[in-house]
Amino acid sequence: MNQEILQRIDAFAYRHRLAEVMRSPVMTIDAAAPLTEAAALMAGKRVGALAILDGAGRAIGLITDRDIAHHAANPESLAQPVAAVMSQQVATLPPDAFIFEALTDLRRQNTRHIVIVDPANGGALGVVSMSALLKLRADDALLLSADAEEAPDAQSLKDVVAALPRLATALLAEGVPPRQIAGALAAVIRDVYARVAALAEGLMLQSHGPAPARWCFLVLGSAGRGESLLAADQDHALVHDGAEDDYPWFEKFGLHCAAILDQIGIPFCRGDVMASNRECRHNLAGWRKRIGVWVASDDDVALLNADIFFDFRPAYGDMALAASLRAVAAEIGRQPMFLKRLAASIGKFEPQLGLFGGMKTKDGRINLKRGALLPIVSGARVLALSLGSTALETEARWDAARKAGKVSADDLLRITDAHDMALRLMLTQQLADIAKGRAPGPEVEVKRLLDFDQERLKGGLKIASVIDLIVRPALV
Template identity: 35%
Template sequence: MDRTSGGAPLLSLDAVVIDTETTGLDPRKARVIELAGVRLSAGKLVAGESFRQLLRPAGQSIPAEATRIHGIDDAAVAGAPPFAGVWPRFNTFLGRALVIGHAVGFDLAVLKRECDLAGLPWIRPRTLDTRQLAQIAAPELAGYSLDELAAWLGVDVVDRHSALGDAITAARVFLALVPKLREHGIRTIAEAERACLALTSVLDDEARSGWIQAVEAPERADAERTLKRFDIYAYRHRNRDIMRMPPVFVASGISVHDALARLASERTSAVYVAPNAASGDVKAAEAGIVTERDVLRAIARFGAAALDLPVGEIMSRPLAAVSADAFVYRAIGRMNRLKTRHLGVIDEAGRVIGALSARDLLRLRAGEAISLGEEIDDAADAHALALAWAKLPRVAESLMTEGLSGRDIAEVISRELGALTGQAAVIAERIMRRRGRGDPPCGYAMIVLGSAGRGESLLAMDQDNAVIFERGEPDSEEDRWFAALGTHVADILHEVGVPYCRGGVMAKNAPWRGSVATWRDRIDHWITRSNPADLLSVDIFFDLRAVHGDGSLAVAVRQAAYAAAEGQVAFAKLLVEGISIPASLKLFGGIRTEGGRIDLKAAGLFGIVAAARAMAIRYHLMDRSTPARLAGVKALAHVSETDLDALVEAQGVFLDLILSQQIEDIAKGTPTTNAVSVKQLSPRNRDRLRAALQAVTAVDELTRNLLFKV
């Protein structure tokens, strides 16, 4: 990934932090006499990767007042090379990285002047200024010198007024600013640039002093960016669409000879090994695999005697697997990372239900976009997670460019949000162990709710997660352990770029974690409520999907929830009681906006989703996605196809337009919302939007009628 693109997270940047020492403070006259830089990689200061060079300013002496500041005099630079001999090496050190500096506009100005004097080409890098960023993070500070910021942030100052020392200090200041900027909603390069551009008085002062403006408008900085084309088959199809089923299982006790015979008869290159019998009801964690290559290696090692060995002695275990509901790009990425040619395909409960081989994927190619999933799964800490997660907007943009619908892309986003949450749980478990809390006290499932569960997430998401564990009462030892785990998960996701849920729907909060028994009691309690206020956020629980741990726990609780709600018309009606769709169309077809935008979630998307969910609960439809739920209602309730099909089409339009706007806003550093600029829509998309807004006017009446149909 290009880690200088606007969507790159500040948390995990690749950057070079620079500093110069000069003959004076006027950039129109000053000469550079020391040039230095240090490297940040994935948001961490890299020890030993630095650049420092004294420079000889030809034909100019260093003033005594300048020497008193940095200690560099004419004698110190007498044997140093001129700027022209150093700049090419420094440019190589910079590469394509983002450049950061303290008051970096001054550095840019003196470096450009040196290039002009030497007849060298000047190409300005993309830059951020710690001085400006600090004014955004803490506008109340009395001053913003490097010393003052270091003292405020608790950063040690190194060799003050040497270029290398100041570069190191500025790097540490930047890293300390990142979490403070996050508190102001600034997480990416583009968001930081957008915020800096709002410091108009600061920028004016710097311009009057002859500095180069430290930041450019995000859209200009990204103007030369090109998108790689890649095979979108892997994003259109799921593993269940191409897997071979049923998987071929053999018992672990049969001979290699018999297993080889099975390979031949089934015309396959691998068989799966069950622990006790050739059963198909086997979880991936219990299964093994034997391939043609495993047999050849055994024969090479043991000779003909290998054919008499139990197949369990040469199998690989545990079986590498991928979810049946995951997109094919996930399987490609996993094969690439594990250097394997075979994967099991599992259902929600972790049972092996199919097989995938490299042959099945031969027509597909892996690239950076496909590696997204595996980078999330392989991330060891929040920095690595943030680096992988930052790819998502670029992948979404590429998929949209390739012609995928917003609905298809939302499914990809949702799968990766689930994977991100699952990996946050893995990292949280490691933190718990390091802090002496040990392993999970019992089996558990981390689940996502709402749009992530339905497969309808876009790029302005926040957290919606919960935990189901095997046993333990509220406030028991088990509950307290999972409360701590949930807190770590929430903190990791927030740090990576998925903000805390404003409604508190997170496993760290007691209402959103519990044992299987606790969840059953909680569900029964929901069903008996008579006030909509008692059911805030309850509806999204019915979208739940397991993303880590024992998926069978989530399956059991979800089935219990739907069973408890079946036929409970009053409960389903309460879930839609608060739906209020504003009138978004004017008398003659104009579209009502606020500040030139219309919030399409409020204008109709929320109403469609909530109505489809309530009807699915009413009719005991276990589908998750909104289109599938509406299709199920249409089949069971014998309702007119026109009305429900119009809602499906309207949801698709809303997803298309919101996602397109979010991609554009991310590139510009504008906060992502569900509001779309109407003026920027093409005539065709305005017509589509009007039709969608007209369709949702019938949601309330249609829903109430269908909830009472038999």
């Protein structure tokens, strides 16, 4: 890896998302229209690409000014329909993807346009072009994700994982907010997961041939939500469309994935939430049954598994299967009794404030994952499920609840501040620990904090301790 990459970071691309820069609505043309009509429309609207949509509004093709230019020398060929020339391999990303993700995708797929799609239904929302993104000050720093996507082996991926603390340090120095740094780290980690799945697939093709059915490798937990810091372990699963609920091929594939991830510095999940575990591999019918068991149970372990699962995001494979699974999860996850049990479980998180308002510490440290992140994240997830929202990020979930009148603006402000503060304190502590050769974790050394930060932290812990009391009435 080029070490200069992380010393010349353009934070803009890690700070901003495609929703902020996409051109919307999408300019479209009928597949039967002649190329002359496409050329006239592009010139009139001053765009370099037109999307061809199906009846559901999903992009099934893209035609660009370059496609038309190839036929300009022969005027007769301009009479042929758009369908004969358009590319049917359309690069897509959701609107909450970072600009750097788009740049690496454009580079990897050797294309100049990406269609921004609704993750819930695949509908086209906008278009972003390479030329537009390059005007936004991108540079070689964006190659970190490309390094993950093109890594030839596990050692190369290990280098990418090892570079994440330097990336976080550089972004903090640029003034990027911690939530956005967590999102950038999660995006790179998802690229790592995708490449791990590709390497594991290659091993399976050599030893066992192709998979018995279409499949999709899923990343769960903080990386799925888009909120990773520097102490994450593995959280992944698999969905497929085979007639049987599981096959030996998928078991061996899951074992390969878990082993490679551990080898490159993302350790095995202590709760065994990995595709190597039989409970984390199903076809759609099997997942429907598994989610149904979680929803019907009041067991703490079942609720924890459900919590982790509902934050899944596709990493590699057939993305349509992940979309189908999301629909199943959203349908079953809205059951009122299940939501009430989830809300009640938030109150079981260990409070980090004592009876008289003092912070509970162990060896001078306080666990901000238990005291702040888990209740805030869990509360947002419950509200999102109740609203049928497809949002995965905690901030977006809370905002959707506010817009629906489920939480007050004042409470949202305090919750958001507590979330930001917990992420910032945990991230800076993790970087300090890594610099000293200590394994990063969720605990923060209290004596490192200024008096102001300690008082602010107490306020954050206080609002986090009553998240269940905010969420429960919102479910009525």
